[in-house]
Amino acid sequence: KQWYQRRVAITAGIHVHEQWGLGHSTQLSCLANGATGIWAGLCSEGAALGHSDSTTMIMNMIRLGNTAVQKQYNCKALRKAARNITKITTEVKAFGRTPIYGDRALDLVFGFIFSDPTAKSGFDMCEFFGLEPTVRISTMASPEMILLKLNNVFGESDQFNLEIAAKMKEQILKNAADEKRKKYRLRLCVDTTA
Numbered sequence: 001k002q003w004y005q006r007r008v009a010i011t012a013g014i015h016v017h018e019q020w021g022l023g024h025s026t027q028l029s030c031l032a033n034g035a036t037g038i039w040a041g042l043c044s045e046g047a048a049l050g051h052s053d054s055t056t057m058i059m060n061m062i063r064l065g066n067t068a069v070q071k072q073y074n075c076k077a078l079r080k081a082a083r084n085i086t087k088i089t090t091e092v093k094a095f096g097r098t099p100i101y102g103d104r105a106l107d108l109v110f111g112f113i114f115s116d117p118t119a120k121s122g123f124d125m126c127e128f129f130g131l132e133p134t135v136r137i138s139t140m141a142s143p144e145m146i147l148l149k150l151n152n153v154f155g156e157s158d159q160f161n162l163e164i165a166a167k168m169k170e171q172i173l174k175n176a177a178d179e180k181r182k183k184y185r186l187r188l189c190v191d192t193t194a
Helices: 021-030 054-063 070-074 075-090 124-129 143-154 164-177
Strands: 107-109
Touching: 021 054, 021 164, 054 070, 054 124, 075 124, 107 124
Parallel strands: none
Antiparallel strands: none
């Protein structure tokens, strides 16, 4: 046979540095088109702006239905490991908006969590990691989300209801209009008698 008629097994890996926000999509595309591996650390910390990390890649593969990686790796530990390695290598926590392992990666926003199976492909990242979503309160939070946050932080109480939550939403919007933006993620004592 001629050289071009023979089938040859080739191992091809990919390593992508970040520059234009396309690192993970480039790496996924390479895997989908035949690359057999990636060369990356668990977290995105690396030269220049960092690189496409294996935690995000593996979690995307799981989300897209790849079951083989779950047999090969302890995937349930990826989030914690990536957070720890980031802290060790940089001496600070991962940036809050870092996918998968940033503090805000599991936030409930706009009334749903982005890893909610009803919102996306059927994969629930919170459930996968055995964690509860965090309700993020902002000007876009609904009274239902505010009520959920109150119950999550302070426990179930008859004092917490949609009427109180709606009043809190009004105050949040008033604060924003008065340029008194507040960080509503903090655990604060709330006087519901006022």
